[in-house]
Amino acid sequence: MSSSFFRRGESVPYVPLATSPSPDPLKRPFKSRYIFAALLTLLVSLGLNITLIIQSRYDNANPLDNYQALNNQTLLAEDSPRILADPSRHAIVTTLYDDNFAPAVATLGYSLRKVNSHARLIVLYIPSQVSSHALCIASSTGFEPHPVDRIAPPHDGQGVYYHFVDQYTKLKLWTLDDLGIESLVYLDADTLVKQNFDELFALPWNFAASPDVFLNRKGFTLSFNAGVLFLHPNTTTFNHMVSQLASASYPPGDAEQSFLNHYFGAESLRLPYSYNYNLAIKKRAPLLWDTLWNEAKVVHFTLAKPFLAMPNYVGVAWDEMEAHVKKQAIEWYGGLFNKEIRWWGELFAEMKTVHEVELGTCWTGNNSTSRTIS
Ligand SMILES: *[C@@H]1O[C@H](CO)[C@@H](O)[C@H](O)[C@H]1NC(C)=O
Ligand SMILES: *[C@@H]1O[C@H](CO)[C@@H](O)[C@H](O)[C@H]1NC(C)=O
Ligand SMILES: *[C@@H]1O[C@H](CO)[C@@H](O)[C@H](O)[C@H]1NC(C)=O
Ligand SMILES: *[C@@H]1O[C@H](CO)[C@@H](O)[C@H](O)[C@H]1NC(C)=O
Numbered sequence: 001m002s003s004s005f006f007r008r009g010e011s012v013p014y015v016p017l018a019t020s021p022s023p024d025p026l027k028r029p030f031k032s033r034y035i036f037a038a039l040l041t042l043l044v045s046l047g048l049n050i051t052l053i054i055q056s057r058y059d060n061a062n063p064l065d066n067y068q069a070l071n072n073q074t075l076l077a078e079d080s081p082r083i084l085a086d087p088s089r090h091a092i093v094t095t096l097y098d099d100n101f102a103p104a105v106a107t108l109g110y111s112l113r114k115v116n117s118h119a120r121l122i123v124l125y126i127p128s129q130v131s132s133h134a135l136c137i138a139s140s141t142g143f144e145p146h147p148v149d150r151i152a153p154p155h156d157g158q159g160v161y162y163h164f165v166d167q168y169t170k171l172k173l174w175t176l177d178d179l180g181i182e183s184l185v186y187l188d189a190d191t192l193v194k195q196n197f198d199e200l201f202a203l204p205w206n207f208a209a210s211p212d213v214f215l216n217r218k219g220f221t222l223s224f225n226a227g228v229l230f231l232h233p234n235t236t237t238f239n240h241m242v243s244q245l246a247s248a249s250y251p252p253g254d255a256e257q258s259f260l261n262h263y264f265g266a267e268s269l270r271l272p273y274s275y276n277y278n279l280a281i282k283k284r285a286p287l288l289w290d291t292l293w294n295e296a297k298v299v300h301f302t303l304a305k306p307f308l309a310m311p312n313y314v315g316v317a318w319d320e321m322e323a324h325v326k327k328q329a330i331e332w333y334g335g336l337f338n339k340e341i342r343w344w345g346e347l348f349a350e351m352k353t354v355h356e357v358e359l360g361t362c363w364t365g366n367n368s369t370s371r372t373i374s
Contacts, residue, residue, distance in 0.1 A: 125148070154246050
């Protein structure tokens, strides 16, 4: 307190000297006010944070991450058309870019035969990269081989994940109008068919695909996975797409999938997950996976490829396949995909027996020591 508080002439009140250091009379209320304010700020901030965290939890909650088995409807309406008027105008198409995928293509073809699809089965292959031995295996269960030129990734393949470097060749699907195909369903070689999906051929849209699923915070997305596609081949569209490759701006990592999302994303029909039952769904929402398993039409082995040694995409010898699959089923992702990988292994084994004669022609010398892929 300063003496200037007192006007000249006023008597200054007597203040005895403190006998021991005592707190400044002004400091005490100031200090408690400060502590009170600090506590209040802390409480308000805590409250706000908790509110925001709870709020964002609900704002970001995807109903699929929050899946509950509520609905008991069937996937397809009972009166939906499922018969193909002219099967020769519709095709189910896969691709073979290297020999390591031949056992997968053969097993996929076998799974298609089991569900009685009436469409043509076609495998696109790159002649300079696929041996006649692998092509023989890949076409042993019904796929007609159709050679195509490789389409190189734009910008010298900069930024493309190494196992996707051939994937732009998938655009060649749009040239199959040359074979009289009006509509087709494309399946990646790492898929297996569980149920007939001929109803897709009656879709009125130009393009359809199922939304993709990621393990990271992207989760259930609006962008689609390019492992299963419905499309109308049209060479004019093909030429247009190829003409856009160099100038289109998109993340290069996921190659053709990234490009296709930028080309068709705004106009694509999103198909139900049943048509691209991606293993990532099981990791992300196990209850969803188990509940809808019986409705799955096409299972996509994204996180685990039973016919390859993962994670490096190394090929597996034909005679070692069954042992490899059993091992992979238990070990990969801590056994999470045991059921699915074993199912792939069972179909592979069945396929070997049912198509023994066709497969037998694929080995020159036809003996076990020469039976290896690549
Ligand atoms: C769904 O539940 C209703 C009511 O319980 C039942 O009548 C119907 O048959 C069920 N539908 C299917 C496809 O299970
Ligand atoms: C192919 O696409 C072009 C350009 O979009 C279109 O004019 C043409 O009618 C299409 N052809 C068929 C057979 O749909
Ligand atoms: C060739 O292999 C197939 C399939 O394993 C077998 O059925 C067939 O008998 C073999 N042919 C000869 C000549 O060994
Ligand atoms: C089996 O194939 C291997 C390699 O092609 C050859 O060396 C071997 O002599 C063949 N064995 C028989 C019994 O034909």
